[in-house]
Amino acid sequence: MTDSGARRRWVVVPVLVLVAWLLVRGGHAPESADGPRASPSGASPSETGPTGPAAAKPTERAGTTPAPSVPPATGPAVPSNGAYDPASCAAQVRKHAARAGIEPRLLMAILYNESYKPHDPELERAWQRYKPDAAFGIANMHRAAFDETRQRHGLAGRRWEELPDDRDLAIEAAAWHLHDLAAMLPGHRSAPYTTDELLALGYNTGSGNMLAFARGARPGSQAQSYLDRLHANWDKAGKAVSGRP
Template identity: 70%
Template sequence: MTDSGARRRWLGVLVLVLAAWFLVRCGHASQPADSPRTTPAGGPPGATAAASPSTPGTPAPVGSSPDAPLPGAYDPAFYAPQVRTHATRAGVDPKLLMAILYNESYKPHDPELERAWQRYKPDASFGIANMHRAAFDETKRRHGFANRRWEELPDDRNLAIEAAAWHLHDLAAQLPTHWPGTYTKDELLALGYNTGSRNMLAFARGAHPGSQAQSYLDRLHANWARAGKSVSARP
């Protein structure tokens, strides 16, 4: 959801946020030796137990699999099964959803670091799909995870992917059957994800995106082949 201009803002205060994150990490490291910590079977040292899945029967979130990475170690391709599942259920292109995850992977997706950043910038987005609170709350009311909270997104990557898929579904429902603009459906949905539904409809009518929206679209194109390879790969 965050455009390329946010990269510069992110880098401008990253040192401050990292300092806060480091203090939090130090606090965790200084806990007594007998403090309880739950490690998933076969998981890497220091991995904590996973958050509960978003809905019964959906793929488990990060941390619940013996092969799950540490929360800060993030590669969108690792979540190809969840992307395929949620995109199919939402009726959107899995390649589009994966390409958006690649677009949104420019910043560290460590839960504690995301919360440190959010304390500095309260309107920041959360989760690996960089979803803002308003978009999440609007999406969850229409679909099967109304009992979930936006604050859970940094810890539950499955929920983040599910919410992004249904948000794309809702954006697609707003598109007209035909539009005079030259953009494809997937391009318009990516622009809608980045800039909002009103701008998406304006682009469909032929409006030209600004530099930030165009940069987001350019990165989508750059990530398209990699996204396709990721979602088509099978274990």
């Protein structure tokens, strides 16, 4: 998930990352010696830092691992410049939301929330070399969240490294992750948030924080900013999934 700090970092991308991206596009970028650090179990897909109570911290894993090969994408081709409008994914959003039993409007609104940065596959990988715990794909999913989701929902043959190139897979994984978050919500809640709002907060900050918010905890500034953007994108998301102009 995202926060204002992450948004600023993508507006002014470090020079080293841009250089790495250019090298990657030229086919001469060196592989990182360190493998990506794994996030803790239950971590949110796109979380870049604690935004609420009991937020989990990434767990560093020492050692060196070779960069994995990435299988060919099975979803629609990704434009080389990474530019896209989430509305162009409306068909995939409707399909995967229906299969996962979640609201397509919520899934689309989250894609809009996560579209604050360019989603060029090579740029994402260059950024991941600079920041090993970065998220991948148009839904900004971290490795731990993807691995938990794929093990539960028939995605065992798929890999987190495929997300930058396969938008259909990114949407499918996000839909099932929201499904799992929904299953955790208690029937009785003392908070004034709707189910969709709590699921968006869970997507952004992790399941532990989501449950705390459901019990009445107040979101921090970063989580509140994510919720505000969800509200701002809500009408646009509804039009996108319905096909209305």
